Amino acid sequence: MLLEVEGLCVNYGHIEAIRDISFTVEEGQVVTLIGANGAGKTTTLKTLSGLRTVRAGSVVFEGRDITKVPAYERVALRISQSPEGRGVFVGMTVRENLDMGAFVRKDRKTPAYTEDLDRVFDLFPRLKEREKQVAGTMSGGEQQMLAIGRALMARPRLLLLDEPSMGLAPKLIQQIFSIIREINQQGTTVLLVEQNAAQALKIADTAHILETGEIVRTGTGKELAGDDSVKAAYLGGDL
Incomplete structure (x- = not known):
């Protein structure tokens, strides 16, 4: 297993931004986190990058516990992030x-x-x-x-992408997602945070839905894209 997140909790002051989330990322996968604004998606990526302090839980990368490893060392371990807002x-x-x-x-x-x-x-x-x-x-x-x-x-083993389609025209969004798929096919594992759930689910092997800092649903991209409740909540009723 490339990445194992177990019981992760992160606070902003007294506010719980992430509450006991657990998931894994296998080598070669595209895994996506979807959810509304404030669900904890960006906080999750920042925590994996070492930019947020963990209150509880663990982050294991390639079998090594990196929960307390500083951000610059995680880059050297080949975890790299393209941040929200570029x-x-x-x-x-x-x-x-x-x-x-x-x-x-x-x-x-x-x-x-x-x-x-x-x-x-x-x-x-x-x-x-x-x-x-x-x-x-x-x-x-x-x-x-x-x-x-x-x-x-x-040269990341794990590429963290935070809202790569934000603010882009529809034609360019298609191009960016096509390139993300190509990056993955070239051998880079991708963990994607994205509000454009329809596009994210199309390329995801596994998807997790976050609500108020917790994972409430998990499935393949295809399964969640075809789920009526997911469609109504995140896909405008359809793909």
Whole structure:
């Protein structure tokens, strides 16, 4: 098992943001967390990245308990996140942003590094075209591509994606999800938080529904997409 989350509890002050959640992610899967705003999805990803303190429970990655491992060490363990809101370095160029994604790597002058950069440019040809452009001058869709590309430069075993479709036009959303599927098919395990439940369930091997910090439903993407109660609550009544 690549990732095992057991009995996880996280607070913001006295408020429980995550309440005793448990789930696993197998290597090679796409697993998605869906739910309304405030359900605890982003907090879950931040906790897995080491950006939130765990009150109770554990996070085990590749058999190692990383519950108290700091965030920068988790990147070195090959857990990488593309954050909600993209978070690109707006004053840096595309290439500089990508290089920042690889800050823990010690092989920047090797063919392996060049291969990873080429992989990102193959997935996102627009980034190659904009390689010397300052990130803050790019469109929202281009910045989202850059955020994912930057996360990939850490060579993650587990890629955490937080709301990759947020604020994007429908045509671009389709493109982003197609690329996420391709990233997974190339061998990267993906844990996806996404409000566009219809798109997320289409590519998910396993899906968990969060409500007020708790997992209330689990199933395959196909099972949940076909469930009438899920359709009514999260899919606008239909896919």
